[in-house]
Each structure stands twice: as structure tokens, then as C-alpha cells.
Amino acid sequence: xxxxxxxxxxxxxxxxxxxxxxxxxxxxxxxxxxxxxxxxxxxxxxxxxxxxxxxxxxxxxxxxxxxxxxxxxxxxxxxxxxxxxxxxxxxxxxxxxxxxxxxxxxxxxxxxxxxxxxxxxxxxxxxxxxxxxxxxxxxxxxxxxxxxxxxxxxxxxxxxxxxxxxxxxxxxxxxxxxxxxxxxxxxxxxxxxxxxxxxxxxxxxxxxxxxxxxxxxxxxxxxxxxxxxxxxxxxxxxxxxxxxxxxxxxxxxxxxxxxxxxxxxxxxxxxxxxxxxxxxxxxxxxxxxxxxxxx
Amino acid sequence: xxxxxxxxxxxxxxxxxxxxxxxxxxxxxxxxxxxxxxxxxxxxxxxxxxxxxxxxxxxxxxxxxxxxxxxxxxxxxxxxxxxxxxxxxxxxxxxxxxxxxxxxxxxxxxxxxxxxxxxxxxxxxxxxxxxxxxxxxxxxxxxxxxxxxxxxxxxxxxxxxxxxxxxxxxxxxxxxxxxxxxxxxxxxxxxxxxxxxxxxxxxxxxxxxxxxxxxxxxxxxxxxxxxxxxxxxxxxxxxxxxxxxxxxxxxxxxxxxxxxxxxxxxxxxxxxxxxxxxxxxxxxxxxxxxxxxxx
Numbered sequence: 001x002x003x004x005x006x007x008x009x010x011x012x013x014x015x016x017x018x019x020x021x022x023x024x025x026x027x028x029x030x031x032x033x034x035x036x037x038x039x040x041x042x043x044x045x046x047x048x049x050x051x052x053x054x055x056x057x058x059x060x061x062x063x064x065x066x067x068x069x070x071x072x073x074x075x076x077x078x079x080x081x082x083x084x085x086x087x088x089x090x091x092x093x094x095x096x097x098x099x100x101x102x103x104x105x106x107x108x109x110x111x112x113x114x115x116x117x118x119x120x121x122x123x124x125x126x127x128x129x130x131x132x133x134x135x136x137x138x139x140x141x142x143x144x145x146x147x148x149x150x151x152x153x154x155x156x157x158x159x160x161x162x163x164x165x166x167x168x169x170x171x172x173x174x175x176x177x178x179x180x181x182x183x184x185x186x187x188x189x190x191x192x193x194x195x196x197x198x199x200x201x202x203x204x205x206x207x208x209x210x211x212x213x214x215x216x217x218x219x220x221x222x223x224x225x226x227x228x229x230x231x232x233x234x235x236x237x238x239x240x241x242x243x244x245x246x247x248x249x250x251x252x253x254x255x256x257x258x259x260x261x262x263x264x265x266x267x268x269x270x271x272x273x274x275x276x277x278x279x280x281x282x283x284x285x286x287x288x289x290x291x292x293x294x295x
Numbered sequence: 296x297x298x299x300x301x302x303x304x305x306x307x308x309x310x311x312x313x314x315x316x317x318x319x320x321x322x323x324x325x326x327x328x329x330x331x332x333x334x335x336x337x338x339x340x341x342x343x344x345x346x347x348x349x350x351x352x353x354x355x356x357x358x359x360x361x362x363x364x365x366x367x368x369x370x371x372x373x374x375x376x377x378x379x380x381x382x383x384x385x386x387x388x389x390x391x392x393x394x395x396x397x398x399x400x401x402x403x404x405x406x407x408x409x410x411x412x413x414x415x416x417x418x419x420x421x422x423x424x425x426x427x428x429x430x431x432x433x434x435x436x437x438x439x440x441x442x443x444x445x446x447x448x449x450x451x452x453x454x455x456x457x458x459x460x461x462x463x464x465x466x467x468x469x470x471x472x473x474x475x476x477x478x479x480x481x482x483x484x485x486x487x488x489x490x491x492x493x494x495x496x497x498x499x500x501x502x503x504x505x506x507x508x509x510x511x512x513x514x515x516x517x518x519x520x521x522x523x524x525x526x527x528x529x530x531x532x533x534x535x536x537x538x539x540x541x542x543x544x545x546x547x548x549x550x551x552x553x554x555x556x557x558x559x560x561x562x563x564x565x566x567x568x569x570x571x572x573x574x575x576x577x578x579x580x581x582x583x584x585x586x587x588x589x590x
Contacts, residue, residue: 029468030475033446033454084411089384089403108384112407113454116379117446119411123418124441127434135431139422142437146419151328151412159328159408173324180325 004285011054011071012047014064018072022125036106036114037121041079044097048218048290050075052189055283056207059276060197066132070141070192073125077149078185080118083111085158095237119149132196140195148188157181169247175216178249182222183215206272213269214287220262221291223248227255229295262291299580306349306366307342309359313367317420331401331409332416336374339392343513343585345370347484350578351502354571355492361427365436365487368420372444373480375413378406380453390532414444427491435490443483452476464542470511473544477517478510501567508564509582515557516586518543522550524590557586 001009019041026034050071057067086093086101087108094104103111125131126141147153157180164177190211194204227250229238241248250258269287273280296304314336321329345366352362381388381396382403389399398406420426421436442448452475459472485506489499522545524533536543545553564582568575 028451029458030446030451030454032458033451037446080411084407087384087407089382089407109457110454112379112382112384113450113457115411116375116414117450119414120441120445120450123437124445127438127441129434135429135434138434139424139430139437142418142434143422146415146422150415150419151325151332155328155408155412155415156323156325159325159405162404162408163324163327 002285004282004289007282008046008051008286008289011051012045014054014068015047015050015072015075016042018068019075022069022072022121032106032110033113033117036102036110037118039105040083040102040114040118041076044099045075045079046293047071047075048286049078049185049189051286052186052211052283053193055286056190056193057196059193059203059207059279060199062193062196066130067193067196069125069128069131070196071189073122073131074145074185074189074192076118076122076125077145077154080115080122081149081154081158081185083115083118087111090158090162091240093237134198137195137198141192144188144191144195148184148191153180153184153188154182157184165244165246171249171252174247174249174252178216178219179212182219183212186215186218187211203275206275210269210272210283210287213265213272214290217262217265217269217287218290220249220258220265221293223250224255224258224262225293225295226250259291266291297580299577299584302577303341303346303581303584306346307340309349309363310342310345310367310370311337313363314370317364317367317371317416327401327405328408328412331397331405332413334400335378335397335409335413336371339394340370340374341588342366342370343581344373344480344484346581347481347506347578348488350581351485351488352491354488354498354502354574355494357488357491361425362488362491364420364423364426365491366484368417368426369440369480369484369487371413371417371420372440372449375410375417376444376449376453376480378410378413382406385453385457386535388532429493432490432493436487439483439486439490443479443486448475448479448483449477452479460539460541466544466547469542469544469547473511473514474507477514478507481510481513482506498570501570505564505567505578505582508560508567509585512557512560512564512582513585515544515553515560516588518545519550519553519557520588520590521545554586561586 023034023038023041053071053074054067082096083102085091086096087103093101095101102114123142126145127138132138157177160177161181169177190207194207226238226241253261266287270284273284318329318333348366348369349362377391378397380386381391382398388396390396397409418437421440422433427433444450452472455472456476464472485502489502521533521536548556561582565579568579
């Protein structure tokens with residue numbers, strides 16, 4: 001196990017623990033929605049976004065008891081987007097992380113409500129004084145997350161993805177779609193770490209550029225997995241994009257050039273971290289991990 | 296037209312203007328989700344929650360340019376909940392405010408995304424320095440709204456409502472359901488006004504009690520309208536609860552006792568406002584309006 005693997009595993013365990021604590025089981029009659037929120041968030045996922053947030057916050061010596069709260073909040077937003085994305089009215093997916101999706105395990109109404117409640121809870125956690133002693137930091141965390149997750153970010157990207165089913169996108173259009181749909185939440189992970197650490201503008205900018213590059217690399221790697229990956233290993237249906245006739249980085253560039261592009265972006269990402277010296281080591285390794293992962 | 300009618304109309308016009316400004320039209324390919332957000336929020340509604348927020352903030356001389364931003368954010372949460380509630384997987388309603396519901400006018404996927412984006416946008420607006428100069432106020436607005444709208448508030452109430460379809464609730468259970476499903480957002484309207492005005496604990500408590508009473512009165516009045524109202528005048532399907540065999544205040548208390556109870560609550564609500572003297576006049580009148588409205 002590499003040092004990065006150990007760090008990722010430790011992070012995933014911590015995220016699990018914080019999510020478990022922030023979403024306590026309930027005995028009330030409405031507990032079903034809380035059960036669904038727990039099902040949607042606990043027990044899996046690579047926790048890449050939380051890792052980015054905690055690592056970036058760590059560059060500025062933010063305590064883990066704080067950065068993991070924010071990381072769990074961010075992961076709630078990621079998980080809510082998956083729950084809603086999997087619904088029959090959206091992507092209509094039955095499997096996620098090797099298990100039935102939330103609407104399959106519960107029902108459509110519960111899945112809609114659980115997604116809504118996770119999104120709401122994430123702002124509740126960020127706005128709580130336990131997450132940061134400085135109110136200005138808390139308000140700013142809410143602001144940047146909302147910007148990244150909303151109609152100019154993730155949700156806008158999901159809309160674009162639906163609209164794109166009726167048209168063939170070119171590379172600039174796909175890049176924009178990806179930046180909104182998945183890049184925005186990856187970028188805000190780094191930004192939230194910088195905000196918690198009250199980073200200098202230069203440091204915040206460096207992390208911004210890093211996040212931009214790994215976000216794109218991450219999406220290209222995802223497209224490659226959809227083409228080359230094995231459904232069992234990946235934990236969800238593969239070959240989806242091709243079956244849907246969707247333009248992706250891979251369909252437009254071909255496998256070879258797409259892989260080259262992903263590696264180039266990963267190297268470029270790492271180069272933005274020079275100012276952090278050895279403190280940025282995990283983030284550099286992560287850039288490489290993102291483009292070499294098998295699931 | 297009474298003074299309250301004039302104040303309500305002026306408020307509704309301002310809310311419309313702020314929503315229009317906070318949700319600007321877009322020419323981008325993902326504009327469909329923004330069109331749906333605008334459709335869901337603009338052009339109607341009594342704007343009771345915004346009125347409560349602005350009136351409560353006004354007790355402490357908060358400027359309207361700020362309180363209307365927060366009011367618009369709160370209304371976005373109310374509207375998102377209606378959009379998701381109307382979905383086929385939830386209440387499956389085709390009409391709202393006399394117009395096709397969002398999923399009827401657009402489609403289910405767009406309705407899900409528009410609801411998600413409205414919820415997200417509301418926190419973006421609240422966390423923005425334009426809404427309040429004090430970061431601690433902004434963070435607190437996000438916190439109380441998230442608490443009121445999430446799994447321990449509105450969404451929990453919606454879950455409870457779905458679960459209740461399989462069981463007969465008694466009066467304490469219905470009261471709890473209502474407090475979560477509609478009372479929490481009405482209560483937080485008043486609380487957000489008090490927070491913006493950095494109100495004393497005594498003033499905040501008084502408004503809390505007022506909000507609790509009008510919240511319950513509002514729900515009983517709604518149940519009465521469902522039984523007695525005319526679909527065309529009310530603007531949505533009536534007789535729903537009875538058709539679904541749902542226990543309501545009216546089915547449990549009967550029309551007469553339910554109406555008496557609503558009026559009693561309205562009087563009680565007004566009594567909590569004594570400390571504000573004539574400044575609380577509109578809020579007192581509103582309590583009466585809520586139980587006498589015809590739609």
C-alpha cells in the first residue's frame with residue numbers, strides 16, 4: 001500500500017465517522033428519510049472531494065476536527081447529486097457503488113426527499129460554529145459551495161448534460177459541461193480548504209489552478225473507465241455513454257489521445273503546487289492517482 | 296382595500312422584483328433550468344413567508360434592500376418544496392396557482408433540477424454580503440433556514456406526510472406533522488427577521504411564539520379551504536385530503552371546532568406582539584387574515 005493509499009483510506013474512514021455522527025439514526029416516524037440519507041452517504045465512495053478539502057485545509061494547519069466537518073458537508077452535496085441523478089426521471093440507474101441506488105432500495109419519493117435533505121444539511125453543517133470559529137469563514141463556505149453546486153455549477157451542468165442528449169457537443173462544449181457538472185465541486189473542495197485556512201490570494205489561486213486541472217483529468221479518466229472498465233470492478237453500469245450516443249472526451253479524442261491528455265493535466269496540476277513544497281506531496285500524488293485509478 | 300391588503304400587495308411586488316433580479320434569464324444552453332426556476336417562483340403566490348420576514352425585520356429597522364433579499368431566498372425554498380412536492384413520485388399534481396405545475400410545463404428531470412437549484416440559490420443569496428454586512432448574521436441565517444427546511448423540519452414533515460398515508464394520525468401527531476411540514480418555514484421567516492435585526496432574546500422569543508401560533512392557524516385554515524374551497528378560486532385541486540382518506544384537523548375536529556381553533560390561535564398570536572406596540576400592527580392583522588382568507 002502506497003503512502004497515498006494509506007492517506008486516502010484514513011480519510012475515507014474519518015469521513016464515514018463524521019457522516020455517521022452528523023446524520024444520527026432516528027426513532028421518529030419520519031426516520032425513513034434519515035435512513036435513506038445514511039444509505040446514500042455511508043459505506044463507500046472514494047471520498048476524493050473530502051480528501052482534497054482536508055489536504056488543502058491541512059496546508060494551512062486547519063484542525064482536522066474542523067476540516068472533516070466541512071468535508072462531510074461537501075460529500076453530502078456530492079451524494080445528493082448522485083441520488084437525484086440516478087432517479088428514473090433522470091439517468092434511471094439501478095446500481096451505484098455495487099449496491100441498489102437509493103430509489104431502488106427505498107422509493108422515488110424518499111430518494112427525492114433524502115437528496116433534498118442532504119443538500120440542506122450540508123449548509124447546516126457549514127454554518128455551524130463547530131465548523132469554524134470565524135463567522136466570515138462560515139458564511140464564505142456556504143457562499144462558494146452554493147455557487148459551485150447550483151445553476152451556474154453542478155446543477156447547470158446536469159441540465160446541460162440532459163440538453164446535450166439532443167445534440168452533438170464539441171470539445172469546448174464538453175469541457176464547459178464537465179467544468180460545471182463535476183469540475184465545480186472538485187474545485188470548491190480545494191477552495192473550501194483554502195477559505196478555512198484563510199489562505200493568501202496567491203495560495204488560493206495556486207489551488208484553484210490545481211483543482212481546475214485535476215477536475216478535467218478526473219472526468220477524462222471517468223470517460224475512459226466507462227469505455228474500458230469492468231462494471232463489477234467500477235461498481236456501476238459501464239458503456240453508458242456509448243450506448244446513449246453521448247459525445248465524451250474519449251469519443252471525440254479517441255482512447256490514446258484522451259489518456260495522454262489526462263496524464264498531461266495531472267502533471268500540470270502537480271506543477272501548480274510548488275509553493276507548498278513537501279506539504280503538497282499528497283495532493284501531487286492524488287493528481288497521478290486520479291488518472292491511473294481502475295474504478 | 297384594507298391597509299393590510301395594500302401592504303401585502305406591495306410586498307408581493309417587491310418579492311417578485313427581487314426574485315426576478317436574483318434569477319436573471321440566461322442565453323446559455325442550460326437556460327432551461329433557469330427558465331424553470333423563474334416559472335416556479337415568479338408570477339404569483341401570496342408571499343406570506345416573505346411578508347413575515349420583512350415585517351419582523353422592520354420591527355428592528357432593517358433596511359428593505361436587505362430584508363427583501365432574505366425574503367426572496369426564503370421564498371425560493373418554499374417554491375422548491377412545491378416543485379418537488381408536485382412531482383409524479385410525490386403528490387402528482389398538475390395544477391398550482393392556476394397554472395400547470397413545473398414538471399407539466401417542462402418535464403420531471405427539469406423540475407427536479409430546478410428545485411435543487413432554487414434550494415441551493417437561497418443559501419447563495421443569504422451568504423452574500425449584500426444580504427447583511429455582519430458575517431455572523433449571514434451564517435446564522437443559513438443555519439436557521441437549513442434547520443427549518445431539512446430532515447428535522449420541512450423535509451422531515453413531508454416524509455411524515457408520506458408515511459402517514461399508511462396510518463391514521465391523532466391530533467398530537469398531526470400537530471407535529473404540520474409544525475414540521477409548514478410551521479417550520481413560517482417560524483423561520485420570523486426568526487430570520489429577528490436575526491437580521493439582531494433582536495433581543497425577549498423580542499426573538501415573542502416572535503417565535505407568534506410564529507408558532509400563526510403556523511398552526513395557517514394549516515387549519517388550509518385544511519378548511521381544502522374542504523370548503525372552490526378549486527378555481529383556490530388555484531389548485533381541492534378535496535385532496537378527503538379523497539386520500541387523510542386525517543386532517545378538519546376531519547378530526549369537524550369544521551366548526553377547527554374554525555374556532557384557528558381563530559383562537561390567531562388571537563393568541565396577536566397577543567404575543569404587545570411589546571412591539573403599533574409597529575406590530577401589520578403582523579397582528581396578518582394573523583387575522585390567515586384564518587379568514589378565501590384562497
